[in-house]
Structures are given as structure tokens and as C-alpha cells.
Amino acid sequence: MRARVLIRPKEGILDPQGQTVERALPALGFDGVSDVRIGRLVELDVPDIAEVEAMCEKLLANPLVEDYEVVSVE
């Protein structure tokens, strides 16, 4: 089974990458964009998608500073 893990910086944590992208967009004519946050995407084939949460807790994410979301992909 293909699993997709979305990893995001926790709310309230300064995300300088997101801020930089946010500042760059108006220069390209895209106005009105706010609250840009940059995270990470991990895709993996797994025998049991129920195990992915444990993988996130132990390795794929740092739960202290990141939120994660596991979704299955057909």
C-alpha cells in the first residue's frame, strides 16, 4: 500500500522558509498571499498503513516541532 505523509511545522513555530516565499510572491505579481508554511512530503510503500504513525513518531517527523498527517494513496 502506498502511504503519503504530510509533515508541517507546528502552528506558532517561526517558518523562515515560508516567510521568504511569501515575500517573493508579490514580486511575481501574486498579491494577497499570506501565511505561507513549508513542510515535507514523504511517500512510501508499506505492508500495513497502521504502522506509519509509529514511523512518524520515531523518525519521519519530530513531534515536538512538526505535525504530520498520514493519507493512503491508491
Add this chain to the structure above:
Amino acid sequence: MTRFGVIRFPGSCDEVDALQACERYGDAELLWHRERGLRDIDAVVVPGGFSYGDYLRPGAIARFSPIMEAVADFARDGGRVLGICNGFQVLCEAGLLPGALLGNDHLRFRCRQVEVVVENVDTAFTRACAREERLSIPGKHTTGRYFAPPAMLEELEANGQVVFRYAPGHNPNGSLNDIAGIANEAGNVVGLMPHPEHAVNPLCSSADGGKLFASAALEPLPA
């Protein structure tokens, strides 16, 4: 004489400087990350560099190296463990120190001499320092912004676990509360972003970093 062990991971790059710094104050040897024991050493240094290429997050993979289990046992038994830069990141990822290191607020690699204030002289690596002493040592990193959630941060401050704080105007990365280095509650495990091992010889601008290694070489340990 204190026997230091300096861990070498694939991607470490400051382990030889750390080894030579340790040799000024005791015996020292390199420990390969695949080893499962710590031989007969008295103090461990987890050095700077880019272990496993910083893949995923700095320190995230290195913490699963076979030797890290031995380091965790050693730390739990009160053994002296110092993490420098990437070593600090590894110790945080391993849960041996609280908090996390995030990307610098300005997104750049910054290499410069910084001044840190020693705030706790009761740890295994600051016993040779004076309280409020300023140390001049180099910092060089991209991922050094210390972060802990508000409740944890408050607890660290209350417990005196903030060991090193950047002097006013010297915070190079946006660390919360200007934190440059912290200790575990017992004070036997210490991590910091700046590099004391690069500041052990006055010919290289400062010898202030030597005090951390001198501290670890003091006997006996406080109860």
C-alpha cells in the same frame, strides 16, 4: 586521567579537532558509530558535522546508530556526554536533551566568533568556568535555532538547564531566549551549537573552549 571518546559518524567533520581538544586534558580516542560499546571511556563527545548528510533532519538518522544505544545507557548512568553542533542536534533527536534545533531564522549558514555567557557552572562541562563568565568561541551552522515549547522552556529556565546563552547581540540564529547550550536535569549531558573544540589554542583566536574539556577532566564528579 580522564579518557575521552569522540564518536565518528559518516559525515562527521569536527571529530579530529574534538579529539585533539580532548587530548589536551586527558586521553582520547575515536569511536566508530557502528560500535556497540563505549570501551572504557569516562566522557563522550558527539562532534559536529553533517552526520548522514543531515538527511531528513540533522541528527535524525545518526541517533539510530548502534553506538547511540550505548551513549543513552552511559548518560542514564550519569556518564559525561557533550554534544557539539551536529552532536547537539543528535542528542536532542535522541531525547537525551530536551528541545529541538531548527533552521536559522535568516536561512543562511553563518560562521563567526560568538560570545556566550556561562549560566550554570554545576554541569559536567562547565565546572571549570566562573558563573557569568563570557567565552569567545566560533559558531558555524545553518540549523541552530534552539526551540522548546513554552512550558518546556519555562521549566528549563527554572531548573537552570540553560547552560550557555549568547551574549547580547551575539545570537546568530534566532534561538529562543538566546539559548546557545543546555543540559539535562542532572547536568551530566550538555549540548551547545558553538564549537569549543575550535577554540583551545590562543593562536587560533581564543582558548576559551578548553574550559569545557577541562571541566570534564576534573575529578571527582559531583554527587
